[in-house]
Amino acid sequence: MRLAAAAAAAGLVAACQPVTTTEPVARPAPGLVALPCEARGALRPVSTSYCARHRHYVTEPALAALSDAAAGVARRHPGAVVLFMEASWPRGEKPMPPHVSHGDGRQIDLALFYATRDGRPLASPPTASGYGAFEPPSREAERVCVPDSGHHDRPDPPAGRGWRLDDERTAELIRMLSADSRVRRIFVEPHLKQRLGFGGDPKVRFAGCAVARHDDHIHIDFH
Numbered sequence: 001m002r003l004a005a006a007a008a009a010a011g012l013v014a015a016c017q018p019v020t021t022t023e024p025v026a027r028p029a030p031g032l033v034a035l036p037c038e039a040r041g042a043l044r045p046v047s048t049s050y051c052a053r054h055r056h057y058v059t060e061p062a063l064a065a066l067s068d069a070a071a072g073v074a075r076r077h078p079g080a081v082v083l084f085m086e087a088s089w090p091r092g093e094k095p096m097p098p099h100v101s102h103g104d105g106r107q108i109d110l111a112l113f114y115a116t117r118d119g120r121p122l123a124s125p126p127t128a129s130g131y132g133a134f135e136p137p138s139r140e141a142e143r144v145c146v147p148d149s150g151h152h153d154r155p156d157p158p159a160g161r162g163w164r165l166d167d168e169r170t171a172e173l174i175r176m177l178s179a180d181s182r183v184r185r186i187f188v189e190p191h192l193k194q195r196l197g198f199g200g201d202p203k204v205r206f207a208g209c210a211v212a213r214h215d216d217h218i219h220i221d222f223h
């Protein structure tokens with residue numbers, strides 16, 4: 001979950017910058033492990049900046065659940081890679097700004113899957129940070145939050161953009177995670193919950209209008 005205020009914008013900007021220096025490696029808090037940072041495998045960072053900035057720590061069960069989900073998606077969709085953005089810092093304390101809930105290893109933001117307008121899968125989101133490629137509601141009536149509420153103030157992308165949400169692969173990822181007992185809940189916008197077929201799934205929830213939009217990424221909470 002991300003705050004969509006100025007602090008969040010600052011975080012996004014930082015996440016988009018090329019990393020020229022690496023912060024000192026900190027010893028993670030007990031129970032936290034690092035997510036894989038290599039450019040191979042079914043689970044990878046959207047950008048190596050998340051690893052260089054040490055925002056890639058999770059609990060061991062969370063890592064196992066994410067690895068299982070990524071392997072499951074890749075089985076159904078060969079070549080599909082689950083890409084992560086912000087998880088937790090190594091100190092294991094909440095909150096980890098600009099987020100309201102990350103920090104103790106039980107949260108992660110995952111990229112949605114995207115495709116070209118003619119349906120060819122994209123390997124990664126159309127933004128460098130993985131955030132910000134919003135999939136708008138198909139009908140305005142499905143928009144729950146007032147756009148200028150201050151927390152849902154990020155605009156929809158242009159109608160003529162060259163990409164769209166890959167419903168099938170995104171739904172597969174959510175399905176894998178929802179079926180995992182180590183996953184507590186998954187935040188997505190209400191219009192995507194319905195559109196992707198999770199209307200009756202109590203684990204797939206709306207985070208509310210007081211936090212950032214969840215139609216450019218999904219947020220996972222682990223037990």
Ligand SMILES: [Zn+2]
Pocket residue numbers: 001002099102107108109218219220
């Ligand atoms: Zn989050």
